Amino acid sequence: MLTDLQTGQHVHLDADGQLHVHDHGHTHSHGYEHSHSHSHDHGTTIRLEHDVLSKNDRLAEQNRGWLDGRGIRAVNLMSSPGAGKTTLLERTIRELGAELGIRVIEGDQETMRDGERIRAAGSTVIQINTGAGCHLDAGMIGSALRQLDPPPGSTVMIENVGNLVCPALFDLGEQAKVVVASVTEGDDKPAKYPHMFRAVDVIVLNKMDLLPHVDFKVAAFEQTVLTLNPRARIFHISATQGTGLDAWYQWLRADGGKKKL
Amino acid sequence: MHELGITQEILAVVMERAEDRKVKRIVLEIGKLSCVLPDAIRFCFDLCTEGTIAEGAELEIIQPPGRGCCRQCGAEFALHAVLARCVCGSSDIQWLSGEELRIKTMEIA
Numbered sequence: 001m002l003t004d005l006q007t008g009q010h011v012h013l014d015a016d017g018q019l020h021v022h023d024h025g026h027t028h029s030h031g032y033e034h035s036h037s038h039s040h041d042h043g044t045t046i047r048l049e050h051d052v053l054s055k056n057d058r059l060a061e062q063n064r065g066w067l068d069g070r071g072i073r074a075v076n077l078m079s080s081p082g083a084g085k086t087t088l089l090e091r092t093i094r095e096l097g098a099e100l101g102i103r104v105i106e107g108d109q110e111t112m113r114d115g116e117r118i119r120a121a122g123s124t125v126i127q128i129n130t131g132a133g134c135h136l137d138a139g140m141i142g143s144a145l146r147q148l149d150p151p152p153g154s155t156v157m158i159e160n161v162g163n164l165v166c167p168a169l170f171d172l173g174e175q176a177k178v179v180v181a182s183v184t185e186g187d188d189k190p191a192k193y194p195h196m197f198r199a200v201d202v203i204v205l206n207k208m209d210l211l212p213h214v215d216f217k218v219a220a221f222e223q224t225v226l227t228l229n230p231r232a233r234i235f236h237i238s239a240t241q242g243t244g245l246d247a248w249y250q251w252l253r254a255d256g257g258k259k260k261l
Numbered sequence: 262m263h264e265l266g267i268t269q270e271i272l273a274v275v276m277e278r279a280e281d282r283k284v285k286r287i288v289l290e291i292g293k294l295s296c297v298l299p300d301a302i303r304f305c306f307d308l309c310t311e312g313t314i315a316e317g318a319e320l321e322i323i324q325p326p327g328r329g330c331c332r333q334c335g336a337e338f339a340l341h342a343v344l345a346r347c348v349c350g351s352s353d354i355q356w357l358s359g360e361e362l363r364i365k366t367m368e369i370a
Contacts (some may be wrong), residue, residue, distance in 0.1 A: 044369055044370065045367070046278055047366050048278065048367060049362045049363060049364075049365060051266075052267055052271055055270070144332060165263070169263060194344055198343065223284060
């Protein structure tokens, strides 16, 4: 279910791709298309050679085209639950929101808590509740973008469901992928979740203020990350204390916080 | 887990092509570098096929290794895991294949 926190309205996408806006709660169901097969034999065996993620990838490319055409930059922000994505977003919005025209799409299984925090921080936000779903997908983002209607040149931050596994698999049409890791999670997480750390452009290492209290070896963490992903940028920050954010802000600005049309 | 949604997607495609005929066998290709766990797909498959034309169908999963190309020395080699090193010592490996998630064939009655 998709909630526009500005109006309180609930939105769903019907099977024909039409957005319906309602004033009361509604279960969001997907109108899945069926993918096309590429070839088939006569007889009992049918050769499909069907790429299972092709539908999501197609919708992601549609999103990408929609965003590029408007000069809007989208960032897919991922992490395990509690690493500090929302806190980082709150601070980024307060300090850079106006300059970059930040809007937010929030993903959680349940509640609008994060959406409300983002709204209180000063950004327009759409909350997606996935129910049992463990990740956002391109279809959900397409609906949310249409509802959000970000202006040309703005920046859309997509806060994915807290999960280090599944979101890496699902292209949303974003321009960049970011993972927030924290020093309280252990320096072995890149080795344990290699797909995520390999897929991202940026790793934000958060809660650096707690480093004296945990057994986290920054050098070991970075070495594993750079083994998996030699081109990744790594920023050391504390979202609560406000330290180390300059490099993150510089990356947001320089990599196209506001793309020129 | 994402395997549930993926399994539902697989069955949606299979059942559309089967057109009410009984499905006897489905062959999937899940690359060794894929984020998708074959065991989780098997678990979800049993759940999702209950009461459908695919109930009781045999599920075969082929797991091809990936192929990588070392960005340092250009060597190409098979990849069996996400963290890999070239013989030259570099870990900067471009993945050429290995993330397949494909329905290869299906057999109907």
